[in-house]
Amino acid sequence: MVYRILFFIIASAALFVQAQDIPPVVSNSLRVSYMGSVTYPGFKVGYEMPYKQTQVFKERRTGVKTFTKERSLNVNFGMYHHPTFHNNYFLQAEWNLRRQKSKGMFYEFSPGLGASRTFLASATYKVDDRGEVSKVPLAGNYFALLSVSGSLGYNLSVRGNLPGKLFVKPGLLFLFPYSKMAYARPTVELGYSWSLSNKS
Amino acid sequence: MIKQKSLLIILFALLFHSCQKEDFSKSGIINDHFFLQSDGQNMPVTVAGNLDPGKLLLIVHGGPGGNALAYRNKYVKANVESEFAVVYWYQRYSGNSQGNSGDTHISVYRNDLRKLIQLLKNIYGDDKKIYLFAHSWGGFLAPYFLVHEENQALVDGWIQVGGAHDYALNDSLTHQMLRSIGKQEIEAGNNLKEWEPIVEWCETNDHNGSKNAAKLNRYANFAETLIHEIERPDIFGSDLSIMLANHISITSGLANSLASNYYDITQPAYGIKLKTDLHKITLPTLLLWGKYDFVCPTGLMDELMEHLENTAPESHIFEKAGHAPMYNEPELFWETVIRFVTNH
Numbered sequence: 005m006v007y008r009i010l011f012f013i014i015a016s017a018a019l020f021v022q023a024q025d026i027p028p029v030v031s032n033s034l035r036v037s038y039m040g041s042v043t044y045p046g047f048k049v050g051y052e053m054p055y056k057q058t059q060v061f062k063e064r065r066t067g068v069k070t071f072t073k074e075r076s077l078n079v080n081f082g083m084y085h086h087p088t089f090h091n092n093y094f095l096q097a098e099w100n101l102r103r104q105k106s107k108g109m110f111y112e113f114s115p116g117l118g119a120s121r122t123f124l125a126s127a128t129y130k131v132d133d134r135g136e137v138s139k140v141p142l143a144g145n146y147f148a149l150l151s152v153s154g155s156l157g158y159n160l161s162v163r164g165n166l167p168g169k170l171f172v173k174p175g176l177l178f179l180f181p182y183s184k185m186a187y188a189r190p191t192v193e194l195g196y197s198w199s200l201s202n203k204s
Numbered sequence: 205m206i207k208q209k210s211l212l213i214i215l216f217a218l219l220f221h222s223c224q225k226e227d228f229s230k231s232g233i234i235n236d237h238f239f240l241q242s243d244g245q246n247m248p249v250t251v252a253g254n255l256d257p258g259k260l261l262l263i264v265h266g267g268p269g270g271n272a273l274a275y276r277n278k279y280v281k282a283n284v285e286s287e288f289a290v291v292y293w294y295q296r297y298s299g300n301s302q303g304n305s306g307d308t309h310i311s312v313y314r315n316d317l318r319k320l321i322q323l324l325k326n327i328y329g330d331d332k333k334i335y336l337f338a339h340s341w342g343g344f345l346a347p348y349f350l351v352h353e354e355n356q357a358l359v360d361g362w363i364q365v366g367g368a369h370d371y372a373l374n375d376s377l378t379h380q381m382l383r384s385i386g387k388q389e390i391e392a393g394n395n396l397k398e399w400e401p402i403v404e405w406c407e408t409n410d411h412n413g414s415k416n417a418a419k420l421n422r423y424a425n426f427a428e429t430l431i432h433e434i435e436r437p438d439i440f441g442s443d444l445s446i447m448l449a450n451h452i453s454i455t456s457g458l459a460n461s462l463a464s465n466y467y468d469i470t471q472p473a474y475g476i477k478l479k480t481d482l483h484k485i486t487l488p489t490l491l492l493w494g495k496y497d498f499v500c501p502t503g504l505m506d507e508l509m510e511h512l513e514n515t516a517p518e519s520h521i522f523e524k525a526g527h528a529p530m531y532n533e534p535e536l537f538w539e540t541v542i543r544f545v546t547n548h
Contacts (some may be wrong), residue, residue: 016220022291043448088237088248088451089300122302128239131319131327137326140241145304181304183297184467185459 017190037173037195039082046084048193052100053077056097074102078114084191087125094120094149108162116151118180147179147187153195167199227279228327231255231408232287242316242324244306245296249320251328252276252292252448253285259333259545260324262291262359264317266340269464270394273450274443275339279534285426287542289328293320296434297460300453308467310476314349321358333360340500340527342402343367344473350482361488363541366500366527369482369508371473375411377501378420382406382427385498395430402427414468424498428526431496435524435532482511488548489517492540494525494532518544 014145033052054076062069078098085091096118104110121144128143153175160166173193180186226276228236234253250273251260263283265272272292284290294301295313306312321334336359338346347369349358386403390396402423409416428434433519489512493505502521509517520540525532 032250086451086453088250089453089456090302124239124302126237126239126248128241128246130241130321131322131326134320137323143239143241143246147304164356182456183301183303183460183463184305185463187302187453187459188455189453190455 026142029195031199031201033168033197033199035078035080035195035197037193039084039191039193039195041084041086041189041191044084044086046191048080048082048195050078050080050082050096050098052197053079069101070106072102073102074100074104076100076102078116080116080118084189085125090122090125092122092179094118094121096149096151098151098153104159106162108159110157110171112153112155112157112161112171112173114151114153114155114173114175116149116153118149118151120147120177121145121147122147124178145183150178150180152176152192153193157197161199168200169197171195171197171198211495216269217304229255230236230329236327238318238327240293240320242296242306242319244310245301245303245316246297247301247316247320248294248298248420249323250276250292251289252281253289254287255289255328255332257288257546258331259288259335259360260291260328260380261335261337261363261541261545262293262321262324263347264293264336264338264342265295265298266342267461267464267470268313268341269298269457269461270296270341271294271452273299273445273452275530276338276450276467277446279538281531284538284542288545291320291324291334297464297467299457299460300451301460302456308463308469310345310348310469310472311346312350313469314355317345317349318355318358334360335361335363335548337363337365337541338367339530341366341368341470341515343500343504344369344371344470344478347482348473348476348498350487351478351484356487361490361545362485363449363492363507363544364508365492365529366494366497367508368473368500368506369478369504371383371417371470373507374500374504375417375420377503378424378498379406379411380503381498381501382420382423385427385431385496389430394432398426399429405407414471421499427498428496431526433524434494434496437532437534479507479511482508483513485512486514489515490541490544491517491519492522492537493519493529494522494529497529499527521523 035050037048037070039048058073060071078100080096083093096116098114098116100114102110102112123144128140129137131137153173155171155173157169157171159169175191177189178186234255238249239246263275272294336346341362382402383406384397389399473540491505522529522533530537
């Protein structure tokens with residue numbers, strides 16, 4: 005009985021939801037954001053390459069609701085500065101899943117992966133077995149990087165003429181192996197994505 | 205083209221933003237920060253305070269995986285750093301220490317401590333006197349360091365605060381103390397709901413094995429919160445404000461603490477009986493304990509007094525303190541430490 009009810013719900017949904025793949029009308033974009041974690045500053049610049057866009061129509065009692073699903077690949081470079089800890093520079097590829105409402109609001113979910121290099125925030129020394137001290141130039145570590153973030157934004161081109169999107173994007177960066185474990189760094193981005201053509 | 209060049213210049217400027225200070229003053233009030241790189245780990249070191257008396261108090265923090273800068277509260281900044289310089293060293297797998305990996309054996313910790321002292325002497329001068337201030341797990345590491353080879357020649361004094369120089373003895377003493385004080389508290393009708401399960405557990409379990417040791421440690425920390433004689437003055441600022449002021453990364457501390465627990469760093473310490481080597485120590489020594497220290501009971505101090513044959517250790521028990529007398533009776537505690545360092 006449960007399976008029948010489930011089948012009915014899914015079949016009904018299929019009747020009322022229609023999705024249509026359309027060629028991407030969204031242009032490549034340049035994303036720039038301030039990326040900090042509570043008190044420590046940083047930035048991120050990236051290039052967004054959309055590859056799929058789907059228009060979805062949902063029938064509701066109040067009328068037809070439409071929204072757009074977009075998929076894109078982002079390539080980013082970023083850094084943050086944490087005094088007495090480290091400065092971290094990273095390259096990152098993000099898979100961006102965006103759902104945009106007809107009025108311009110959008111949500112994104114963006115898992116990513118990449119690599120990072122930290123530079124220790126102060127002079128670093130090593131001491132050999134004879135007690136000789138030497139300075140370590142450009143001390144720091146390479147880490148693999150995983151990230152996950154969700155964002156909330158508004159597409160300014162929907163109601164105005166500005167070719168871009170504003171977004172706020174909380175997320176987590178994971179660096180590993182970090183002390184044989186993983187280091188999680190909460191981040192918050194506040195940014196703007198410029199559309200590189202007049203379509204956005 | 206100009207834009208690209210500007211961008212490159214900005215990127216390089218940021219890359220070398222970590223411009224590394226190399227000029228360290230050898231006198232006056234200092235607030236230095238640097239890293240010690242050793243065996244896969246980069247360990248932050250903050251040296252702050254008055255260098256003019258030529259003395260450095262090197263904090264060997266608890267844990268393993270503890271927080272060196274947690275000792276640097278408002279009281280210490282105002283009253284201790286004005287007397288001499290304090291060295292806040294994050295041990296490997298602690299706080300802001302970082303690196304991909306690195307050995308976790310206790311002998312590597314001992315090696316790190318030697319390297320740090322050699323580095324401090326290199327930076328601030330061979331004439332500077334160094335005093336180890338060892339707390340809790342640091343109270344294992346310090347004597348483990350001092351009795352090894354010629355290490356004690358590198359330092360000028362040893363302050364042991366609620367230290368765990370013998371892990372097996374420590375567990376048995378905690379077990380006894382929880383039982384005896386727990387029973388007294390139950391008889392007095394104090395915190396029955398809290399004490400009864402602790403006493404019951406102690407009567408049905410012994411102190412052997414890592415699971416029991418971990419349970420005893422949790423009970424010991426909890427038991428201190430039930431003792432109303434312990435003073436808890438609110439004069440230091442919140443833990444969060446200390447962390448923010450010192451740029452401590454909470455998540456780095458968490459990752460390191462997880463690693464410390466996962467790799468069970470203290471396990472080899474159970475096989476080491478330092479008491480047979482304590483006679484080698486000839487340094488001026490100060491033993492400081494809280495009367496209600498359930499985590500490292502005062503019986504450990506008694507054993508040190510008995511086996512430190514070749515020095516005359518000074519000692520003090522703080523009547524209104526637990527495992528961290530520096531927080532419970534800060535004025536008396538730091539006065540005692542300052543007097544010891546000044547006199548030696």
